[in-house]
Amino acid sequence: PIIFWLAVWQMASMLDGSGVLLCGPLDALLALCRLSCTQAFWSSICFSTLRIVAGVVGGYLIAAVLAAASWHARAVRTLLQPALLVIKSTPVACVVVILLIWTGAANVSVITVLLLVVPAIYFALCTGLDNMDASRRELFEVFGMRGQRRFFALIWPAVLPYLEAASSTVLGMSWKAGIAAELIGVPTGSIGERIYQAKLLLETPDLFAWTF
Numbered sequence: 001p002i003i004f005w006l007a008v009w010q011m012a013s014m015l016d017g018s019g020v021l022l023c024g025p026l027d028a029l030l031a032l033c034r035l036s037c038t039q040a041f042w043s044s045i046c047f048s049t050l051r052i053v054a055g056v057v058g059g060y061l062i063a064a065v066l067a068a069a070s071w072h073a074r075a076v077r078t079l080l081q082p083a084l085l086v087i088k089s090t091p092v093a094c095v096v097v098i099l100l101i102w103t104g105a106a107n108v109s110v111i112t113v114l115l116l117v118v119p120a121i122y123f124a125l126c127t128g129l130d131n132m133d134a135s136r137r138e139l140f141e142v143f144g145m146r147g148q149r150r151f152f153a154l155i156w157p158a159v160l161p162y163l164e165a166a167s168s169t170v171l172g173m174s175w176k177a178g179i180a181a182e183l184i185g186v187p188t189g190s191i192g193e194r195i196y197q198a199k200l201l202l203e204t205p206d207l208f209a210w211t212f
């Protein structure tokens with residue numbers, strides 16, 4: 001199937017002929033090889049990857065803390081609900097533009113990814129905690145189990161399926177949102193900046209190489 005779709009890609013690029021609207025797979029591969037020999041290529045990858053990963057890790061930590069607070073205090077959940085729903089439903093482009101006004105372009109991808117991750121993971125953790133087996137929870141209370149043993153034997157198994165389901169979507173969306181934020185903000189030295197430059201100069205092979 002991979003060979004089939006590469007052939008379709010090549011034929012589509014041959015129909016274009018100009019190489020501007022669509023380059024072939026070989027052209028994209030050659031562009032990738034050329035770019036990968038430069039220090040700027042790897043510097044841009046490190047720049048964007050570190051910021052996106054920082055946003056993901058920060059989002060998971062904040063979501064975990066908020067979910068734990070909401071589980072112990074119903075008032076906290078009531079207060080957080082509308083704010084997190086607003087963050088979750090706001091388009092990424094709008095968030096990026098607001099963040100550019102507030103923080104500038106350098107770290108816009110970090111905050112954008114963080115704001116994407118927090119609501120999704122928070123609601124997943126809350127659902128897992130709400131669906132925890134009540135009888136097992138009472139059993140742990142009777143025997144006075146606390147700390148790590150309670151977490152790994154009771155809480156973690158309850159939230160893990162919901163966390164895995166949310167993560168399968170969130171991790172992919174985080175990368176997409178981070179690069180989209182860079183395309184809008186165009187921070188110097190980022191993957192988003194390189195993609196934007198390739199688009200301006202109509203360097204389609206470079207555009208496909210950076211996308212890959």
